[in-house]
Amino acid sequence: MAWLLISALFLGGCTDEQPPEPAAESAQQAAPVASEPLSPLPTDAPQSPVPPAAEVLLTEPGVPAVELLPVVIPEMPAPAAFAQPSLRVPVLSIIIDDIGQSRVAGERVIALPGRVALAIMPFTPNAQLLARLAAEAGNPVMLHLPMESMASLSMGEGGLDTQMGRSVFDARLQASLNAFSPIQGVNNHMGSKLTADRERMDWLMAQLAARQLFFVDSRTTKDTQAAFAAQALNVDSVSRDVFLDNERSTAGLEQEFKRALALARKQGSAVLIGHPYPESLSFLERRLPELEEREGVRLVSVQALLTRPH
Numbered sequence: 296m297a298w299l300l301i302s303a304l305f306l307g308g309c310t311d312e313q314p315p316e317p318a319a320e321s322a323q324q325a326a327p328v329a330s331e332p333l334s335p336l337p338t339d340a341p342q343s344p345v346p347p348a349a350e351v352l353l354t355e356p357g358v359p360a361v362e363l364l365p366v367v368i369p370e371m372p373a374p375a376a377f378a379q380p381s382l383r384v385p386v387l388s389i390i391i392d393d394i395g396q397s398r399v400a401g402e403r404v405i406a407l408p409g410r411v412a413l414a415i416m417p418f419t420p421n422a423q424l425l426a427r428l429a430a431e432a433g434n435p436v437m438l439h440l441p442m443e444s445m446a447s448l449s450m451g452e453g454g455l456d457t458q459m460g461r462s463v464f465d466a467r468l469q470a471s472l473n474a475f476s477p478i479q480g481v482n483n484h485m486g487s488k489l490t491a492d493r494e495r496m497d498w499l500m501a502q503l504a505a506r507q508l509f510f511v512d513s514r515t516t517k518d519t520q521a522a523f524a525a526q527a528l529n530v531d532s533v534s535r536d537v538f539l540d541n542e543r544s545t546a547g548l549e550q551e552f553k554r555a556l557a558l559a560r561k562q563g564s565a566v567l568i569g570h571p572y573p574e575s576l577s578f579l580e581r582r583l584p585e586l587e588e589r590e591g592v593r594l595v596s597v598q599a600l601l602t603r604p605h
């Protein structure tokens with residue numbers, strides 16, 4: 296007697312595009328690899344075509360389904376995943392990089408709904424304070440580790456480069472890992488050159504494994520070896536899918552946010568990385584509180600998306 300209307304996966308546009316090379320390394324200019332599309336890592340979900348937006352009508356025999364059509368409401372928020380508890384809800388994890396200079400910006404990230412991760416630069420004035428506040432609030436705390444870029448951009452204190460021998464590399468890495476606490480994981484700041492250096496990625500992962508830290512590959516180059524090294528050295532890891540704010544206009548933020556949501560629906564999960572720009576924080580403050588209800592995508596901590604090596 297009851298009909299069940301299951302609707303609808305609101306798929307955003309451009310789900311098949313690969314993410315553009317992030318300008319996040321540099322607000323001023325793109326790295327030389329900027330025009331190269333990123334190819335998916337082996338761990339990525341299969342790039343199957345996006346299924347058609349689901350609009351499933353279940354009716355009892357003899358009841359003409361056509362009578363249901365006027366019930367379809369354009370703003371209908373409930374995705375199939377809500378109507379069917381057995382179906383998995385798409386999930387999104389958010390990391391905000393470059394934290395540590397501004398206490399106010401860091402506190403705005405902590406105040407966002409969900410467990411948004413703070414990726415904190417070592418040796419910044421508010422690193423320790425924000426790490427403690429974030430940990431107390433239940434937000435994941437990560438070290439945002441400066442690494443050499445193809446464009447040789449300034450890395451700031453603690454930067455790691457491809458010229459370093461192992462003893463210098465290890466000492467500098469340990470200094471950054473000890474710069475504040477707690478640290479649960481690490482991701483790369485810039486690094487389009489260093490993350491392509493498999494030998495040094497192995498050195499990095501050996502230390503992360505020893506400290507039982509996870510790694511998020513920011514994927515600033517398609518040639519990154521970080522995820523392979525993490526697998527080889529038994530480090531839990533995941534890779535960035537979308538950068539939120541290479542373009543900081545409202546339209547630009549909305550476009551990339553929608554792309555992350557579409558990927559989450561397509562793959563089951565997605566990792567979105569943003570930066571503590573006022574525009575980005577205002578955008579997330581507006582969009583995150585209604586995320587699950589309106590978009591059918593659940594915010595989860597980055598640890599929930601880690602792939603564990605076997």
Ligand SMILES: [Zn+2]
Pocket residue numbers: 319392393439483484485
């Ligand atoms: Zn960064």
